[in-house]
Amino acid sequence: MSNPNGNAALFFDLGGTLVKLNETREIPLDANGNIVIELLPGVAEKLRPLHNHLMFVVTNQAGITRGRLKAEKVEAALAQLDRQLGDILTGWQVCPHTDDDKCECRKPKGGMITELADLYGVDLASSTMVGDQEVDRLAGEAAGVAKFVAAKDFFGWE
Numbered sequence: 001m002s003n004p005n006g007n008a009a010l011f012f013d014l015g016g017t018l019v020k021l022n023e024t025r026e027i028p029l030d031a032n033g034n035i036v037i038e039l040l041p042g043v044a045e046k047l048r049p050l051h052n053h054l055m056f057v058v059t060n061q062a063g064i065t066r067g068r069l070k071a072e073k074v075e076a077a078l079a080q081l082d083r084q085l086g087d088i089l090t091g092w093q094v095c096p097h098t099d100d101d102k103c104e105c106r107k108p109k110g111g112m113i114t115e116l117a118d119l120y121g122v123d124l125a126s127s128t129m130v131g132d133q134e135v136d137r138l139a140g141e142a143a144g145v146a147k148f149v150a151a152k153d154f155f156g157w158e
């Protein structure tokens, strides 16, 4: 749970927040089933100067359970994203489940965030969640993250 002596962190959603989604709002795949990582505008420029902060990605990837995605490909894509950003991510969590699994990690639940907070000694009450959807806001709230910022505001889109 939240550690009041810990550090503030930034938690980011993945698709539609850091990277582009396809027309059906899914993570894009190439012909080999590899995830195509394309950063959204302003993401690299905004995040690079924040490299001294704890920064995490928390992402729902039910496509793993549904068979569209392989867990290793998601892991590889997150590692590639981190390299593209200049190795500034502290860590990430992926929920592979669907609603039917009733797990504690799928957003809008806060499990991925609280797990990272435990692992890295994060003070959630001074941390921020950034996302493009209501489930992101709710997950932050469920975990006790103090603040939610919409991705479009955080990155200054439109």
Ligand SMILES: [Mg+2]
Pocket (backbone or CB within 6 Å): 013, 014, 015, 016, 017, 131, 132, 133
């Ligand atoms: Mg999203």
Ligand SMILES: [Zn+2]
Pocket (backbone or CB within 6 Å): 095, 096, 097, 103, 104, 105, 106
């Ligand atoms: Zn889950």
